[in-house]
Amino acid sequence: MNPNKRPLPVTILGCVYIVVGAVGFSYHFTEIKARNSLQFDDLWIELVRLSAIIAGAFMLRGHNWARWLALAWIAFHVVLSAFHSVQEFAIHGLFCAVIAWFLFRPEAVRYFRGDRKEPT
Numbered sequence: 001m002n003p004n005k006r007p008l009p010v011t012i013l014g015c016v017y018i019v020v021g022a023v024g025f026s027y028h029f030t031e032i033k034a035r036n037s038l039q040f041d042d043l044w045i046e047l048v049r050l051s052a053i054i055a056g057a058f059m060l061r062g063h064n065w066a067r068w069l070a071l072a073w074i075a076f077h078v079v080l081s082a083f084h085s086v087q088e089f090a091i092h093g094l095f096c097a098v099i100a101w102f103l104f105r106p107e108a109v110r111y112f113r114g115d116r117k118e119p120t
Contacts, residue, residue, distance in 0.1 A: 007111055009102040010059060017056030017070055025049035048076070064112040067103045074099050 025046060032042050052073055058066035074096045081092040102108065 006060070006062065007105070007107045009105070010108050010111060013070065013099060013102060014056040014060040017052045017059065017073070019056075021049045021052030021054075021056065025053070048073070062111055062114065064114075067108070067112050071096075071100055071103060 028042070028045055028049065032038055051069060055066050055070040055073055059070055074092070078089070078092045078096050081088040103112075
């Protein structure tokens with residue numbers, strides 16, 4: 001693998017986090033506008049959605065803390081889904097395991113650690 005190149009799974013996950021966060025943020029924002037009221041829970045929901053966008057954007061830039069934020073984001077959803085159906089919990093758990101696997105593979109670890117050679 002070229003040490004200057006971002007691993008493809010990191011690129012895909014970064015983009016997915018950005019899209020999921022942006023779609024969720026805008027969808028929930030339209031619900032808030034339709035209700036014409038802002039509740040305390042709405043702020044927390046929008047912050048969670050915004051954190052997905054931030055995690056995705058900074059993962060693409062190679063920031064190690066963003067990888068941990070992305071993992072915390074999906075783990076948070078696993079915990080939330082435990083209060084819903086078994087199927088939802090299982091799917092979120094599977095997503096969490098797959099995301100963790102991709103974000104902690106050796107090439108991803110090198111990328112986030114900054115073990116990239118500068119072009120000469």
